[in-house]
Amino acid sequence: MEFNLENLVRDNIKKMTAYSSARHEFKGNANIYLDANENAFGSPLPVNYHRYPDPLQWELKEKLSSIKGVPAENIFLGNGSDEAIDLLFRIFCTPGRDNVLIFPPTYGMYEVCAEMNDIAIKKIPLLENFQIDLEKIETAIDINTKLIFVCSPNNPTGNSINRNDIEILLNNFDGLVIIDEAYINFAKQKTFIQELTEYPNLVILQTLSKAWGLAGLRLGMAFAGKPIIDYFNKVKYPYNINTATQQLAIEALNNISSINNWTKTTAEQKNWLIEEINKLEFSIIIYPSDANFILVKMNDARMIYEYLSQKGIIVRDRSKVILCDDCLRITIGTPEENKKLVSSLNDYTK
Numbered sequence: 570m571e572f573n574l575e576n577l578v579r580d581n582i583k584k585m586t587a588y589s590s591a592r593h594e595f596k597g598n599a600n601i602y603l604d605a606n607e608n609a610f611g612s613p614l615p616v617n618y619h620r621y622p623d624p625l626q627w628e629l630k631e632k633l634s635s636i637k638g639v640p641a642e643n644i645f646l647g648n649g650s651d652e653a654i655d656l657l658f659r660i661f662c663t664p665g666r667d668n669v670l671i672f673p674p675t676y677g678m679y680e681v682c683a684e685m686n687d688i689a690i691k692k693i694p695l696l697e698n699f700q701i702d703l704e705k706i707e708t709a710i711d712i713n714t715k716l717i718f719v720c721s722p723n724n725p726t727g728n729s730i731n732r733n734d735i736e737i738l739l740n741n742f743d744g745l746v747i748i749d750e751a752y753i754n755f756a757k758q759k760t761f762i763q764e765l766t767e768y769p770n771l772v773i774l775q776t777l778s779k780a781w782g783l784a785g786l787r788l789g790m791a792f793a794g795k796p797i798i799d800y801f802n803k804v805k806y807p808y809n810i811n812t813a814t815q816q817l818a819i820e821a822l823n824n825i826s827s828i829n830n831w832t833k834t835t836a837e838q839k840n841w842l843i844e845e846i847n848k849l850e851f852s853i854i855i856y857p858s859d860a861n862f863i864l865v866k867m868n869d870a871r872m873i874y875e876y877l878s879q880k881g882i883i884v885r886d887r888s889k890v891i892l893c894d895d896c897l898r899i900t901i902g903t904p905e906e907n908k909k910l911v912s913s914l915n916d917y918t919k
């Protein structure tokens with residue numbers, strides 16, 4: 570079999586006519602806009618919020634294009650990565666018929682979106698070393714398998730998935746391989762963005778929610794070949810990224826000097842936390858992390874979670890998740906926050 574995008578797309582999506590917004594149809598420059606039923610007088614805010622935003626966010630995409638080294642036409646922007654994940658299901662997966670592969674323990678939204686869209690989910694657990702199980706993957710793939718989600722670095726385990734293994738999927742799977750790189754800025758592993766021209770079946774997800782410090786803005790990115798991006802644009806809500814988010818994201822991307830420092834400090838703080846947590850007698854394993862969090866196996870993880878909560882420190886209890894028995898996922902905080910965490914842990918007695 571050869572990769573053929575048109576064979577993957579749902580029939581109804583191929584046939585449908587996309588919504589055409591007023592601003593979409595008219596491409597020139599005008600100075601009187603009486604086409605979209607906006608309030609012509611202005612907005613109660615000091616900016617131009619009375620006008621609909623650019624549906625394709627070109628200015629912001631050009632900015633991202635120069636930072637990421639990808640043409641703007643290869644970028645889709647969503648209301649968080651979660652929008653891109655949902656659209657992948659709605660474009661490619663026929664409810665009640667198709668299936669997708671995920672590798673637990675991993676990010677929860679893949680399964681939520683699958684269930685929401687009535688798509689079967691085949692779970693191939695990671696191996697003990699948290700790498701993907703290529704043999705089981707090969708036998709699980711059938712003609713209705715449309716998407717494979719690879720989260721790298723993986724949430725909640727923190728490790729990157731071996732590059733060779735991902736390349737094997739990209740070279741052998743006729744559906745789409747989605748690499749979720751939400752934590753790529755913290756990783757030693759390099760991004761797959763440069764491989765976009767080589768693999769027509771590759772979709773890369775990134776987000777401004779983690780290293781970029783903009784979780785509140787809700788801006789996720791998908792990078793893919795233009796035919797895939799065209800389908801995203803066909804199916805998305807016309808004005809999915811509001812004016813405020815577009816403008817603030819451009820402002821933030823013009824002002825990125827702090828980001829590298831924060832990422833560097835996060836790496837130093839991660840090493841320090843690992844050293845300190847290793848000294849605790851109830852700590853069993855701290856898994857190697859390529860992200861801004863660590864997964865720690867401890868005796869009585871649930872009890873420690875409750876204890877920390879009482880002290881006002883919230884971590885993520887993953888102790889009921891497959892391969893994560895007795896594990897807590899701890900985000901790297903500021904040096905002061907990390908000190909408080911360690912001193913609370915040091916005070917813990919059963």
Ligand SMILES: *Cc1c(COP(=O)(O)O)cnc(C)c1O
Pocket residue numbers: 648649650651652676720724749751775776777778779784787788789
């Ligand atoms: C946090 C996270 C995201 C980000 O989602 P947004 O909707 O962009 O905030 C995506 N994937 C993974 C694996 C994450 O951990």
